[in-house]
Amino acid sequence: MARDEEQSSKHTMLKIYPERPRLIVLEGIDLSGRTTQVQLLLDWLAAQHYHVTTTAWRSSPLISDVLARARTATPLRPLSYSMLYAADHIDRTQHVIRPALERGEIVLADRYLYTALARDTARGLDAAWVQNLYRYSVQPDAVFYLHISPEEAVKRRLSLQQQRLGELHAGKLKSAKMAKESKNGKEPEQRKQEKEAKKGAQATIIQTTALTGEALESFRNFEVKMYSEYQQMQKAYGFTVIEGNQPIDQVQATLRRAIMRLLLEM
């Protein structure tokens, strides 16, 4: 539900348009820090009084619902998944991306069709066939590729699940403590808050299932494939490569410099 709200956050009270409407894309394999960077860019651009619209992969209301259902039912074939993601992209192009650009705004895309190209070809689909699906996409003004190695992705994944596990334990301890305290007549509002926090921790755990053994190996293999697809696309699509394996603020500073230059271009 939170995803729906996030899917296109728009800052309508702001006044400044860039010299030209701009579509700026961030790409990168899982855990490359893409979403964090998009959020920081959004905050920054909004603070500069720019009109900004963000759009995230898989966020069209039409498709996110279908995809959520598809995941619980019989898993769809790679071919069908590929077309559903294209459907999501077509819907967002029509309802989010094009309208925002027509209003003269900056559109920040957290992943774009390159994700589909990388993923679908990694899953064995024909690259030319996938390219055809996205033939009518808007050409981005800049694609920033956050480069991390597949090994780094695995490392980050493991440390993330470690961290989440820790949070869950802490949540359990807290709620046990809370149960005790509630007997002693603790305020209900605080109890409610802590309950919410615990729920949140559980939700993230479910999202980030602990990977071990074979599952971890297949995660690693997939990231390796994705990585190699992205490497091949870099030149063909003129990605601006940014090393993702450095502190968040350093990555952000590099992005901001590049975007500032782009926004000032006539």
Add this chain to the structure above:
Amino acid sequence: MSAETNTQVDSPAFLLPHAFAGKLIAAEGLDGSGKSTQFRLLKFWLQAEGYEVVTTELISSKLIKRALKTGKKQGSMDPMLFSILHAVDFAELYEREIVPALKRGSVVLADRYVYTALARDLARGVEQDWIQNVYSFAARPNLSLYFELSVDESLERTMSHQERVKYYQAGMDLGLSRDPTASFRAFQQRILQAYERMIDPYRLLRLDATLPIKQQQQILRDAIADILSGE
């Protein structure tokens, strides 16, 4: 199978011939053109001849229906989006039912196949080259039948078992007419024209769907016997 492949090199390559053990027979045509009736009779006959027969139908899955409903509420559905959602359904049917059956050596009777999707999408204004590329993963049928019927006849037959024409069946979202029947006519006329344009390049076998059922069946059996004896 390979000899047959060689005879078709001059036809457009958007659907490529398959090398599966089975045979694929597709039926296309307007609603009410009698495809299902003829396929039911064919299945009976083929089974009696000792073939394993699988009949498939191109109907919208629950998954897609939900998305279509949402689109209906929004009032406008991008033709490409409409088209690709249906392609998802087709891909699932194709990979889960059609291909496995062909691999087993069955005769697959596909009640509506790619050409129906193509005709409908073209009638909705999708670019031909794009949509043909989308469906290019599918195999070319060994025999593609076109059940020829006029729009008037189709409407009459449809209304004999439906209370009213359905929203997307009438292409109501295209704004052709506010009156569902008039919209149905205009939309189905476009589909008919799209079919007509496919007959030659894709070598659809044209069948007069107003002929008596038995006579149609005999024509179909003859054509299919040729395909099956081509082994």
